[in-house]
Amino acid sequence: MHEKIEVATQMIEKSGWIAPLFFILLHLIRPFLFIPVLITCMIGGYLFGLGYGSIFSIIGLGITSALFYWLLKIFPSMEQKLLTIKVKLLGKNRELSNSQLMIMRMIPFIHFHIVSLYVYESTQNYQQYIFRSFLFILPPAIIFTAFGDIIHQMPLYSAIALTLLLLISFLFSRKKQVVIKWNDFFTS
Structure with a gap:
């Protein structure tokens, strides 16, 4: 198995700019194939290392977020379906x-575009959306890529402990108030 991995690594090194391009394209088709961001970034860390893998993941996730914004503008029904979810x-x-949105982005089983929807709803224009999306993309891209870079050294119990730590920090970083609108409280 180790020999196959080395052969694959050598092929990637010889491919030049084609391998990073295919990896960025993988980020673009990832939502349609239901591949979690965690897996894609870990593949990047495994294949390209922490530095280049993080850069390629940030580029891929950034393009995905930008496309998501325009898809919501073009297809309002898609926004309604995501709002229901x-x-x-x-x-x-x-x-x-x-902080909750950032932590949510790092929880593997939370869909990437649910957080993007929150960012979309909380921004006024495309520039604000891209800036906030970029901020929320950085932590998971770097951390998940780092996991891919050290995956062969990390035991399963460490991964489970990290997921639990993220869930606990998500619960403790929530806002302490809930706003109920007048019309929602007094429905007819």
């Missing part, structure tokens, strides 16, 4: 803090 997942009147 968001309400089922977190409730109707839940506002999340920036």
